[in-house]
Amino acid sequence: MPVGTLLWEPAPDRVKNAGVTHYQEFLRAEYGLAIDSPQDLWRWSVSDLNTFWDSIWRFCDVRGVRGDGPALADARMPGAVWFPGTTLNYAENALRRRGPEPAVISVREDAATAVLSWDELRRQVARAAAGLRRLGVHRGDRVAAVLPNCAHAVIAMLATASIGAVWSCCSPDFGPSGLADRFTQISPKVLIAADGYSYNSTPYSVLATVAELAHMLPDLTATVVVPYLAENVVEMTESLGLPGMTWWDELVSGQEETPQFEPMPFGAPLWILYSSGTTGLPKPIVQGHGGILLEHLKQLALHLDLGPEDRFCWFTTTGWMMWNFLLSGLLVGSTIVLYDGSPAFPDLSTLWRLVEALGLTCLGVAAAFISTCMDRGLRPGVVADLRTLRTLGSTGSPLSVDGYDWVYNSVKRDVMLTSISGGTDVCSALVAGLPTTPVRAGEISLRSLGCAVDVFDDAGKPVVDQVGELVVTAPMPSMPLFLWGDRDGSRLRDSYFGTWPGIWRHGDFARITPSGGVVIEGRSDATLNRGGIRLGTAEFYRVVERIPGIADSLVVDTSAGPGSTGELLLFVVPSEPGGLTDSLIATLRRVIRSELSPRHVPDRIVEIAEVPRTHTGKKLEVPVKRLLAGAPLEKAVSLAAVANPQALSPFVS
Numbered sequence: 001m002p003v004g005t006l007l008w009e010p011a012p013d014r015v016k017n018a019g020v021t022h023y024q025e026f027l028r029a030e031y032g033l034a035i036d037s038p039q040d041l042w043r044w045s046v047s048d049l050n051t052f053w054d055s056i057w058r059f060c061d062v063r064g065v066r067g068d069g070p071a072l073a074d075a076r077m078p079g080a081v082w083f084p085g086t087t088l089n090y091a092e093n094a095l096r097r098r099g100p101e102p103a104v105i106s107v108r109e110d111a112a113t114a115v116l117s118w119d120e121l122r123r124q125v126a127r128a129a130a131g132l133r134r135l136g137v138h139r140g141d142r143v144a145a146v147l148p149n150c151a152h153a154v155i156a157m158l159a160t161a162s163i164g165a166v167w168s169c170c171s172p173d174f175g176p177s178g179l180a181d182r183f184t185q186i187s188p189k190v191l192i193a194a195d196g197y198s199y200n201s202t203p204y205s206v207l208a209t210v211a212e213l214a215h216m217l218p219d220l221t222a223t224v225v226v227p228y229l230a231e232n233v234v235e236m237t238e239s240l241g242l243p244g245m246t247w248w249d250e251l252v253s254g255q256e257e258t259p260q261f262e263p264m265p266f267g268a269p270l271w272i273l274y275s276s277g278t279t280g281l282p283k284p285i286v287q288g289h290g291g292i293l294l295e296h297l298k299q300l301a302l303h304l305d306l307g308p309e310d311r312f313c314w315f316t317t318t319g320w321m322m323w324n325f326l327l328s329g330l331l332v333g334s335t336i337v338l339y340d341g342s343p344a345f346p347d348l349s350t351l352w353r354l355v356e357a358l359g360l361t362c363l364g365v366a367a368a369f370i371s372t373c374m375d376r377g378l379r380p381g382v383v384a385d386l387r388t389l390r391t392l393g394s395t396g397s398p399l400s401v402d403g404y405d406w407v408y409n410s411v412k413r414d415v416m417l418t419s420i421s422g423g424t425d426v427c428s429a430l431v432a433g434l435p436t437t438p439v440r441a442g443e444i445s446l447r448s449l450g451c452a453v454d455v456f457d458d459a460g461k462p463v464v465d466q467v468g469e470l471v472v473t474a475p476m477p478s479m480p481l482f483l484w485g486d487r488d489g490s491r492l493r494d495s496y497f498g499t500w501p502g503i504w505r506h507g508d509f510a511r512i513t514p515s516g517g518v519v520i521e522g523r524s525d526a527t528l529n530r531g532g533i534r535l536g537t538a539e540f541y542r543v544v545e546r547i548p549g550i551a552d553s554l555v556v557d558t559s560a561g562p563g564s565t566g567e568l569l570l571f572v573v574p575s576e577p578g579g580l581t582d583s584l585i586a587t588l589r590r591v592i593r594s595e596l597s598p599r600h601v602p603d604r605i606v607e608i609a610e611v612p613r614t615h616t617g618k619k620l621e622v623p624v625k626r627l628l629a630g631a632p633l634e635k636a637v638s639l640a641a642v643a644n645p646q647a648l649s650p651f652v653s
Contacts, residue, residue: 109341
């Protein structure tokens with residue numbers, strides 16, 4: 001199936017009732033702006049950032065004190081100034097809904113389920129915030145957490161934000177070095193940690209890891225333990241000597257009924273996320289109350305079309321920015337559904353059955369999960385009743401054309417498939433679909449509203465229908481306020497603005513289609529440049545992984561650049577071990593030659609057991625390239641960032 005093949009168009013009722021349609025009506029009534037087409041709406045949104053972001057504040061009825069200044073007072077990058085004089089609190093906006101309806105549904109893989117109503121969530125946040133204050137947490141202090149994707153994490157994050165403290169969380173499957181690489185940079189005052197977690201029906205205690213981490217945090221005054229597994233947790237914990245150890249139940253033991261929200265400046269730190277840290281220390285990325293609030297309101301209300309009638313689940317861990325994105329479903333009054341465990345336990349139908357069991361209207365997964373379901377021949381529309389599912393999200397890596405096709409043949413014909421691409425750095429999507437735009441195979445239909453996304457060639461000039469660097473040419477409110485510990489801002493400038501001053505270089509290769517859609521071509525630092533013909537790795541994978549007998553692949557160009565010597569190596573995972581036959585190799589070479597170019601025929605094709613990936617499913621092309629060049633493992637990659645470290649063994653010399 002060619003890229004750009006039409007797969008879905010929204011029905012008239014879907015367009016009429018979409019949040020973005022109501023937003024366009026609001027623009028007409030309140031601002032006198034008649035903007036009908038999605039592409040025209042995007043063009044206006046990035047040409048008049050002041051009015052656009054002011055309109056998002058008003059349309060979404062943000063709770064806060066709006067300052068007298070413009071939405072964007074200073075458009076420098078880095079250093080943009082948003083909404084001067086404004087005060088608000090993310091948690092206050094997340095907890096604005098009241099009532100007995102469910103706000104949070106938390107499901108473990110053993111089927112243990114917790115349901116918190118909007119009223120109960122407010123009470124729990126009020127009590128957790130009071131508990132944190134008793135532990136000495138004040139505005140600006142850091143609260144770190146090692147928690148699974150559970151209701152405790154939601155309560156603790158909102159409690160932290162309500163005080164004006166700064167939240168930072170990692171998944172409990174991180175080892176002590178991976179946790180220390182992150183948390184030692186931010187000096188937390190309180191650590192909240194589960195005693196363990198379960199994955200593929202196997203329980204894992206993390207108390208020893210937590211104890212080791214706690215003793216590496218010199219400013220830590222208290223450790224709150226959540227008995228998530230609750231197997232001999234009391235006896236085990238008492239022997240660890242955790243600093244200021246207290247139990248979760250003690251933290252929330254007060255009688256408070258109503259949370260108190262600290263008014264925060266628009267640009268006050270809300271949370272700290274971390275880059276993947278595949279090489280070197282992860283970057284501690286600080287994002288703000290107001291920027292995240294507005295960016296997520298826009299994404300959820302307009303792009304994902306979520307509201308109070310929706311049940312929203314994105315399969316994620318707390319260590320991935322998609323957890324923060326999922327949490328923001330509360331901002332639009334949606335019920336958020338947390339799933340903790342393996343998406344393949346007891347089998348790959350688990351998440352699809354969750355749609356039926358809980359009436360999910362929006363489910364988000366990694367592109368790698370869709371590929372796995374497709375490769376295993378799963379037909380979700382047969383194994384589960386998916387009538388409530390209106391939107392299916394995909395992210396983490398580019399979704400293949402075959403993945404798009406599989407969704408419409410095996411999941412549901414009438415569903416908006418929205419493949420989104422962005423990242424931790426902005427905690428949002430730079431490109432995403434809209435419920436009023438068609439879905440085309442391999443293509444994301446729109447640049448996100450308010451995101452001045454472009455594609456540059458090597459000379460820094462915008463190009464259309466040509467592969468180039470994905471850039472952002474104007475500020476976004478969710479861009480990092482700063483990197484923690486980066487006193488002079490040099491690390492932030494080098495990370496994002498080092499190639500073209502004043503232009504955000506995202507690190508992806510992309511192509512903008514003549515109709516305004518976007519095709520993501522993979523990481524730009526993994527680009528294949530053979531004889532002057534530049535190719536994104538995602539385009540390579542789209543061709544290779546369509547070939548029968550190939551389950552997965554990794555391509556690496558060992559040359560240092562145009563004109564240098566090196567090999568183009570293709571590593572493949574056959575559908576059956578030992579399945580890389582001479583015939584299959586010949587087929588691979590023939591198809592690559594005809595569909596890509598003769599220059600991109602690999603010098604060698606090698607069978608491997610699995611492709612090394614990050615915890616979010618991204619293929620580790622650049623670290624593998626470093627390993628093949630002879631770099632020692634500890635210099636080429638941080639193992640804490642690798643989901644399957646054993647997969648690196650074939651590349652270590």
